[in-house]
Amino acid sequence: MDEYSKLSTFSADDVDPNNFATESYNPNALHAGFPSPAQNYMNGTIDLNRVLVRHRETTFFARVEGDSMKDDGIGNGDIVVIDKSLDPKDGDIVIAHHDGEFVLRRIKIDKGKKCAWLMSADGKSNPTKISSENNIVIWGIVTYTIKRMR
Amino acid sequence: MELFGLADCNNFFVSCERVFRPDLNGKPVLVLSSNDGCVISRSNEAKALGIKMGVPLFQIRNEVEKYGIALFSSNYVLYGDMSRRVMSLLSSYTPKLDQYSIDESFLDFSDMGDTEYLRRYGQEIVKAVAKGTGIPISLGIAPTRTLAKVASKFAKKYKGYHGCCIIDTKEKRQKALELFEVGDVFGIGRKMKEHLSKYGIRTAADFANLDGEWVRSAFSITGYRTWRELHGEACISLDELPAKKSICVSRSFAGEGISDRHKLEEAVANFASDCARKLREQNTICRQMTVFAFTSRFRTDLPQDFISHNIRLDIGTNDSSEIIKTAIDGLRAYYREGNFAYKKAGVILWDISPANAVQGNLFDKRNHGKLAALQHTIDNINQRDGRGTVRNAVQGDNHLNIKREHLSQQYTTNWDEILVVKG
Numbered sequence: 036m037d038e039y040s041k042l043s044t045f046s047a048d049d050v051d052p053n054n055f056a057t058e059s060y061n062p063n064a065l066h067a068g069f070p071s072p073a074q075n076y077m078n079g080t081i082d083l084n085r086v087l088v089r090h091r092e093t094t095f096f097a098r099v100e101g102d103s104m105k106d107d108g109i110g111n112g113d114i115v116v117i118d119k120s121l122d123p124k125d126g127d128i129v130i131a132h133h134d135g136e137f138v139l140r141r142i143k144i145d146k147g148k149k150c151a152w153l154m155s156a157d158g159k160s161n162p163t164k165i166s167s168e169n170n171i172v173i174w175g176i177v178t179y180t181i182k183r184m185r
Numbered sequence: 186m187e188l189f190g191l192a193d194c195n196n197f198f199v200s201c202e203r204v205f206r207p208d209l210n211g212k213p214v215l216v217l218s219s220n221d222g223c224v225i226s227r228s229n230e231a232k233a234l235g236i237k238m239g240v241p242l243f244q245i246r247n248e249v250e251k252y253g254i255a256l257f258s259s260n261y262v263l264y265g266d267m268s269r270r271v272m273s274l275l276s277s278y279t280p281k282l283d284q285y286s287i288d289e290s291f292l293d294f295s296d297m298g299d300t301e302y303l304r305r306y307g308q309e310i311v312k313a314v315a316k317g318t319g320i321p322i323s324l325g326i327a328p329t330r331t332l333a334k335v336a337s338k339f340a341k342k343y344k345g346y347h348g349c350c351i352i353d354t355k356e357k358r359q360k361a362l363e364l365f366e367v368g369d370v371f372g373i374g375r376k377m378k379e380h381l382s383k384y385g386i387r388t389a390a391d392f393a394n395l396d397g398e399w400v401r402s403a404f405s406i407t408g409y410r411t412w413r414e415l416h417g418e419a420c421i422s423l424d425e426l427p428a429k430k431s432i433c434v435s436r437s438f439a440g441e442g443i444s445d446r447h448k449l450e451e452a453v454a455n456f457a458s459d460c461a462r463k464l465r466e467q468n469t470i471c472r473q474m475t476v477f478a479f480t481s482r483f484r485t486d487l488p489q490d491f492i493s494h495n496i497r498l499d500i501g502t503n504d505s506s507e508i509i510k511t512a513i514d515g516l517r518a519y520y521r522e523g524n525f526a527y528k529k530a531g532v533i534l535w536d537i538s539p540a541n542a543v544q545g546n547l548f549d550k551r552n553h554g555k556l557a558a559l560q561h562t563i564d565n566i567n568q569r570d571g572r573g574t575v576r577n578a579v580q581g582d583n584h585l586n587i588k589r590e591h592l593s594q595q596y597t598t599n600w601d602e603i604l605v606v607k608g
Contacts, residue, residue: 092274093317095597097604104608111608120317130606132207137606172207
């Protein structure tokens with residue numbers, strides 16, 4: 036296999052920060068004397084999962100297609116981190132399932148009228164009221180966005 | 186009071202597919218076995234259409250077309266990951282979780298509170314799992330594992346329970362067993378059911394009302410134990426429960442747990458070996474394995490770890506050494522240094538099918554040496570020339586031979602196949 040095809044088949048799945056850490060860095064091997072009390076908790080590297088994944092069992096990832104949420108800082112190709120266990124709060128970015136597809140929207144909750152709307156940041160699509168008739172399912176709440184800068 | 190909870194995922198494989206296809210809620214859905222051969226999981230809507238478990242796809246082509254039934258090839262990577270999520274979430278609600286199969290586990294609810302408290306707690310668990318993972322579960326709570334299974338079926342069948350049914354008094358037990366077919370009781374197989382029907386025994390209550398001594402003489406010690414369990418006396422251990430679509434061997438470790446890597450590997454090797462023996466005893470092979478190890482959720486003062494790794498075996502097997510090696514490799518891939526005190530570990534074998542003649546020949550002693558030598562050679566080549574051609578070519582052939590026309594994405598385990606959301 037040549038170098039190019041190796042690169043093209045690379046996926047983030049191939050990287051396991053934990054494995055990487057144990058092979059490349061063993062704190063015990065570096066120095067004698069009193070062991071650091073932090074050693075028990077040492078992974079050898081910063082684990083992004085610790086920040087991005089608050090609830091491991093209920094966190095999912097999705098890739099964004101389209102730019103209607105650009106004004107909210109989420110653009111085409113970004114990866115959103117979704118937690119299914121959370122209840123939506125007014126102003127949350129949510130993943131909703133509507134008309135056979137998953138959509139990214141900001142949710143507006145009107146406590147007085149006891150109803151909620153899905154809003155797009157660019158205002159191009161009208162606010163959609165969530166009701167039993169239009170079969171909208173709030174699938175999960177976006178907790179982080181992963182954006183490629185270069 | 187000693188109480189067991191049985192958490193059972195409803196139509197598990199179908200439910201996994203629906204998490205990522207909410208449009209299929211309320212519609213008939215089927216999941217097919219390896220090679221798209223037979224039906225292995227059905228939505229309630231498909232059951233209502235009269236589609237039977239295990240029926241070959243070609244026999245129901247007309248129904249599939251007529252009713253627009255959604256079909257899925259089995260996506261074991263997805264199911265393994267979703268199972269890990271459900272089990273891990275469940276383990277935060279009990280001091281002791283015993284996984285029984287890929288979609289069932291026993292939770293210890295002993296001395297946790299009165300019936301009313303447990304009911305609320307149970308309903309909260311069901312709700313949290315459904316919301317957080319998208320997988321609907323049914324929870325049955327009772328003084329024995331056999332009764333907990335009965336309770337879970339009631340929880341599944343009647344909406345009024347809100348997913349959690351408790352059988353903790355004699356009156357409730359009597360009422361439940363009267364409504365329960367004897368053949369559906371854990372541990373009562375087809376033969377025993379036929380035998381019982383000769384005596385006019387139809388319901389679990391009919392069976393429980395028999396004389397205990399008579400049951401012991403007519404049905405051996407196993408039947409007698411089931412009888413005692415139906416009377417609320419816990420006497421069947423986890424290992425003695427019947428194996429169905431998966432085999433699980435696991436243990437909780439005493440005291441502080443196991444921190445030593447070699448001891449953990451030794452334990453897992455023994456679990457794997459037990460699993461393989463059980464496979465051979467029922468003359469079956471498996472194609473999927475899950476190996477897991479986790480620290481106590483209740484020791485928040487200690488570092489925590491939860492290893493759960495799903496491995497696909499390219500060729501179905503029931504060979505001990507192969508299954509042990511796969512389990513250890515799987516454990517090593519996710520093991521990390523950190524002085525974790527593992528309180529529990531285990532091995533689950535699933536995607537189980539009968540060891541037919543051809544596959545049996547492949548694994549008899551005469552050929553196994555050649556097979557091992559071949560694998561060794563392949564490993565050597567790969568080691569020398571990098572992870573690549575030979576192994577991939579072999580696997581590639583295998584993949585081509587397996588028919589998976591309706592395979593869904595690996596939404597949770599592969600970056601290239603995650604959900605797409607319209608922004």
